[in-house]
Amino acid sequence: MEDLRTTVKGEILSIQDLPTLPGVLDEVSKLVEDPDASTEAIAKVISRDQVLSAKVLKMVNSPIYGFPGRIGTIQHALVLLGFNVIRGIIISTSVFDMMVAAMKGLWEHSLGVATASNIVARNAGFDDPEEYAVAGLLHDLGKVVTAVQLPELHDTILETVRERDLTYFRAEKAVLGFGHDRINAWLARHWHLPGNIREAMSRHHSPHLAEFYKPVACVVHIGDFMVRLFEFGTSGDDQTAYLRPEAMKELGFKMSDLERCLDELSEQMIDIADLSL
Amino acid sequence: MQKIPTDLAKPGMKLARPVVKDGGITVMAEGMELTEALIDRLSSMKIDKIVVHGNPVDMAGSGGGTAFDERLARMDHLFRHYSNDKWMSRVHDRMKEYFRFKAAQQAARQRAEQERDKLVEEPGTAGEAVNGEEA
Numbered sequence: 001m002e003d004l005r006t007t008v009k010g011e012i013l014s015i016q017d018l019p020t021l022p023g024v025l026d027e028v029s030k031l032v033e034d035p036d037a038s039t040e041a042i043a044k045v046i047s048r049d050q051v052l053s054a055k056v057l058k059m060v061n062s063p064i065y066g067f068p069g070r071i072g073t074i075q076h077a078l079v080l081l082g083f084n085v086i087r088g089i090i091i092s093t094s095v096f097d098m099m100v101a102a103m104k105g106l107w108e109h110s111l112g113v114a115t116a117s118n119i120v121a122r123n124a125g126f127d128d129p130e131e132y133a134v135a136g137l138l139h140d141l142g143k144v145v146t147a148v149q150l151p152e153l154h155d156t157i158l159e160t161v162r163e164r165d166l167t168y169f170r171a172e173k174a175v176l177g178f179g180h181d182r183i184n185a186w187l188a189r190h191w192h193l194p195g196n197i198r199e200a201m202s203r204h205h206s207p208h209l210a211e212f213y214k215p216v217a218c219v220v221h222i223g224d225f226m227v228r229l230f231e232f233g234t235s236g237d238d239q240t241a242y243l244r245p246e247a248m249k250e251l252g253f254k255m256s257d258l259e260r261c262l263d264e265l266s267e268q269m270i271d272i273a274d275l276s277l
Numbered sequence: 278m279q280k281i282p283t284d285l286a287k288p289g290m291k292l293a294r295p296v297v298k299d300g301g302i303t304v305m306a307e308g309m310e311l312t313e314a315l316i317d318r319l320s321s322m323k324i325d326k327i328v329v330h331g332n333p334v335d336m337a338g339s340g341g342g343t344a345f346d347e348r349l350a351r352m353d354h355l356f357r358h359y360s361n362d363k364w365m366s367r368v369h370d371r372m373k374e375y376f377r378f379k380a381a382q383q384a385a386r387q388r389a390e391q392e393r394d395k396l397v398e399e400p401g402t403a404g405e406a407v408n409g410e411e412a
Contacts, residue, residue: 240355
């Protein structure tokens with residue numbers, strides 16, 4: 001897979017500099033592909049990394065996934081939430097880990113969008129809302145990678161947001177030549193994330209263009225819109241996101257459905273407000 | 278409801294969420310009214326945050342939250358680039374209406390709570406109007 005070269009300054013987001021994911025993740029991914037491997041075996045591998053296990057348990061017990069305080073072991077988490085969700089949690093905590101101080105606002109924004117996506121998915125009547133939650137958790141990961149790999153250009157993006165009063169997404173395009181939607185698609189492919197999560201990551205700004213897994217792109221799109229209304233955390237700018245009417249239509253949502261989701265989100269935000277890494 | 282540092286807790290505030298210690302043990306129930314003694318106990322148990330009813334503390338600069346009147350005041354700013362877009366203008370109006378309703382509801386609940394407290398404290402004067410407090 002190729003590196004991403006910015007059109008403006010020619011700098012590169014390169015694969016070899018990508019954050020290293022915990023070693024257990026590789027091992028676990030192999031086990032998952034093996035039809036003979038048991039959940040118990042997978043759980044055992046994850047549990048070897050105690051710090052990581054503690055983080056995973058903290059996240060799965062947060063109100064985001066809807067089982068607050070009830071999951072005591074990695075194995076139980078795997079059974080209840082499935083491997084995709086656990087993998088998403090491992091990736092997001094590992095990537096944000098490197099940046100936690102500087103990107104606390106984006107972490108909060110991501111937690112908010114995870115929560116909102118769970119709420120929207122449930123209200124739309126979709127099964128497995130935690131899959132949507134983890135897609136929300138990962139939706140802005142490309143912003144973290146820019147900050148880590150191209151810190152100077154990242155500063156320029158933030159400056160452009162302030163000076164030209166643009167959204168972060170537009171400023172990225174002005175400075176890099178592409179947005180975090182493309183970085184997300186690139187990351188998702190590199191990390192072999194499942195199609196639904198990849199599509200949500202790369203299409204949350206343009207869910208109407210999603211070819212596959214349109215519903216999950218629409219859910220995260222609406223989740224992002226909701227969290228920006230509350231300005232919970234920081235997404236990189238202080239604007240609302242364009243709410244695509246197509247996304248509402250895809251979920252069969254009326255404004256009253258959106259408002260019911262906002263009600264639920266405002267109740268839950270307080271419980272996720274200090275969920276640190 | 279608002280999450281506040283225990284240092285800023287004042288007698289009379291009411292818990293909107295139970296206080297739970299790290300091990301999962303509930304030490305104070307939801308709805309309990311704080312007293313000096315209870316606040317001291319929270320500090321000695323090293324519980325640094327609590328969730329109380331209303332929005333009693335001005336947490337300047339912390340941004341975001343569920344003080345709905347604050348949200349209402351932010352809508353024009355958040356939607357500032359979409360005034361020429363018909364659909365987004367409609368969304369903007371609708372969201373303002375939503376937060377206006379929520380703010381009114383929040384204020385009414387707080388007033389009702391204050392009146393109830395007043396009834397308990399001075400039963401004779403309960404009929405008198407209570408001035409609206411800021412949410």
